[in-house]
Amino acid sequence: DSKVNDDLSTILDWSKQEGDLGVYANADTPADFAQALKFGADGIGLTRTEHMFFKPERLLEMRRLIIAEDVEERKAPLAELLQMQQGDFYELFRLSEGRSVTIRLLDPPLHEFLPHDAKEIAKVSDQLGIDPGYLVRRVDALKEINPMLGHRGDRLAVTFPDIYEMQVRAIIGAALELHTQGLEIQPHIMIPLTGSKAEMNWVRDIVVNQVESLFDERGTRLKYTVGTMMEIPRACLTADKVAEVSDFFSFGTNDLTQLTYGFSRDDVGSFMPEYIEKGLLKADPFQTVDVDGVGELMKMAVERGRMTKPDLPIGVCGEVGGDPKSIEFFEAINVSYVSCSPYRVPVARLAAAQARIRRSQTQDVIASFVKS
Ligand code: PEP
Numbered sequence: 614d615s616k617v618n619d620d621l622s623t624i625l626d627w628s629k630q631e632g633d634l635g636v637y638a639n640a641d642t643p644a645d646f647a648q649a650l651k652f653g654a655d656g657i658g659l660t661r662t663e664h665m666f667f668k669p670e671r672l673l674e675m676r677r678l679i680i681a682e683d684v685e686e687r688k689a690p691l692a693e694l695l696q697m698q699q700g701d702f703y704e705l706f707r708l709s710e711g712r713s714v715t716i717r718l719l720d721p722p723l724h725e726f727l728p729h730d731a732k733e734i735a736k737v738s739d740q741l742g743i744d745p746g747y748l749v750r751r752v753d754a755l756k757e758i759n760p761m762l763g764h765r766g767d768r769l770a771v772t773f774p775d776i777y778e779m780q781v782r783a784i785i786g787a788a789l790e791l792h793t794q795g796l797e798i799q800p801h802i803m804i805p806l807t808g809s810k811a812e813m814n815w816v817r818d819i820v821v822n823q824v825e826s827l828f829d830e831r832g833t834r835l836k837y838t839v840g841t842m843m844e845i846p847r848a849c850l851t852a853d854k855v856a857e858v859s860d861f862f863s864f865g866t867n868d869l870t871q872l873t874y875g876f877s878r879d880d881v882g883s884f885m886p887e888y889i890e891k892g893l894l895k896a897d898p899f900q901t902v903d904v905d906g907v908g909e910l911m912k913m914a915v916e917r918g919r920m921t922k923p924d925l926p927i928g929v930c931g932e933v934g935g936d937p938k939s940i941e942f943f944e945a946i947n948v949s950y951v952s953c954s955p956y957r958v959p960v961a962r963l964a965a966a967q968a969r970i971r972r973s974q975t976q977d978v979i980a981s982f983v984k985s
């Protein structure tokens with residue numbers, strides 16, 4: 614076994630030397646991150662912070678925050694959540710040993726954190742010491758017919774800036790704590806669901822103001838970046854403008870595919886197999902990038918983003934980020950890195966090296982991809 618492990622790490626080392634593409638992990642917990650590091654990840658390309666709020670004690674504070682209607686009532690749960698989040702980020706940064714850690718601010722619609730059936734409503738209103746009727750009214754107020762296209766991502770930052778402010782303080786607070794211990798920390802703050810430069814600029818201001826005031830309070834500073842997910846077709850089409858206010862891009866191909874195809878990512882099971890069987894689709898585009906659809910949009914966004922900033926770092930952190938066929942395409946369109954689940958890191962690393970070698974031997978790699 615140890616021979617196999619040694620051979621694997623030798624091959625992964627060669628692959629790392631050979632490949633230009635960075636390979637990062639999608640990791641939300643220290644355990645995931647530790648696993649990814651064992652597999653040779655370059656750092657974290659995506660931490661989905663929403664997953665941190667589903668532990669029972671946090672869920673309760675999150676609920677207290679979401680149902681609060683005035684600023685005063687929001688202060689106590691925000692202070693609790695700040696402490697908890699700061700601890701989460703501290704652990705991730707500590708493990709990073711100077712590698713990049715990209716943390717995405719809250720993305721899902723807020724009603725996902727709330728109870729919906731009568732039994733849960735009764736239990737939660739009891740836990741929070743509030744009237745069940747009030748809780749029902751708040752749950753109803755946040756209900757949406759089409760939540761994945763609704764009040765989520767950076768739209769939350771426009772309507773509830775204090776949630777993102779809390780997360781930014783927790784990220785930079787944790788980074789500063791380690792920084793003052795003499796450790797190198799590379800925090801990258803990522804904004805989900807950006808659709809335009811104006812939107813990115815709005816949220817970036819919220820982030821930067823918070824970071825700067827924390828630097829002033831602590832009397833120390835560190836390097837950080839603020840970038841955006843590219844997961845809305847309009848952001849890709851206007852990538853030259855979005856790049857003016859972004860330090861990096863990271864393609865969220867799950868949402869980008871959903872929005873390019875008009876397929877709900879949570880409902881494709883009912884028709885996708887038949888589409889593939891009947892030849893209407895070559896493959897599931899959520900698993901392997903469709904090079905002349907979503908891929909074309911990505912290629913355009915890479916080119917437009919780099920017209921504004923030639924060195925703009927550009928990643929892919931959706932499901933296809935760990936898929937070898939897709940990785941070959943990403944390498945060919947000059948993506949800088951992919952980020953995938955820890956267990957896919959070794960395969961992604963090999964695929965990145967193979968893609969690099971193939972590109973050096975093939976005139977036009979993109980032309981050789983099968984179109985849908
Ligand atoms: C994506 O949309 O591809 C992505 C990485 O974000 P999420 O899956 O969390 O929406």
Ligand code: MG
Nearest residue numbers: 844865867868
């Ligand atoms: Mg997404």
